[in-house]
Amino acid sequence: QVKLVESGGGLVQAGGSLRLSCAASGRTFSYLGMGWFRQAPGKDREFVAAISSNGGSTFYEDSVKGRFTISRDNAKNTVYLQMNSLKPEDTALYYCAASHYSGSYNNKQTGYPYWGQGTQVTVSS
Numbered sequence: 259q260v261k262l263v264e265s266g267g268g269l270v271q272a273g274g275s276l277r278l279s280c281a282a283s284g285r286t287f288s289y290l291g292m293g294w295f296r297q298a299p300g301k302d303r304e305f306v307a308a309i310s311s312n313g314g315s316t317f318y319e320d321s322v323k324g325r326f327t328i329s330r331d332n333a334k335n336t337v338y339l340q341m342n343s344l345k346p347e348d349t350a351l352y353y354c355a356a357s358h359y360s361g362s363y364n365n366k367q368t369g370y371p372y373w374g375q376g377t378q379v380t381v382s383s
Contacts, residue, residue, distance in 0.1 A: 259284065260282055262356060262373065264353070278294070291310055292355070293355045295353045307319065307326055315362040316362050319365070337354060350378075354373070355372060
């Protein structure tokens with residue numbers, strides 16, 4: 259079993275930055291592919307970014323490419339999402355997720371059996 263706890267959300271002005279963290283429990287973190295998803299009010303949850311188990315490969319949704327960076331520290335059992343140049347449309351509840359698939363090309367919610375509770379990101383215009 260894997261437990262995930264997100265942190266780092268908050269209120270920021272457009273153009274600002276935030277870094278989300280996701281701390282994972284369990285001894286298998288270094289074997290897990292990790293992803294970030296988000297859900298805006300009234301919308302379906304959508305894929306944001308994913309990273310392979312060793313951190314060597316990443317995959318992004320088109321609208322965040324060049325602005326968001328996913329990374330991980332396996333020694334700390336933590337995955338990060340650095341978000342720069344934030345826009346009001348980035349406002350959402352951001353979820354961390356873990357997959358038994360070790361690669362990064364994993365943008366489907368069904369590929370992630372483990373989920374955190376989410377952290378709110380609000381970008382004001």
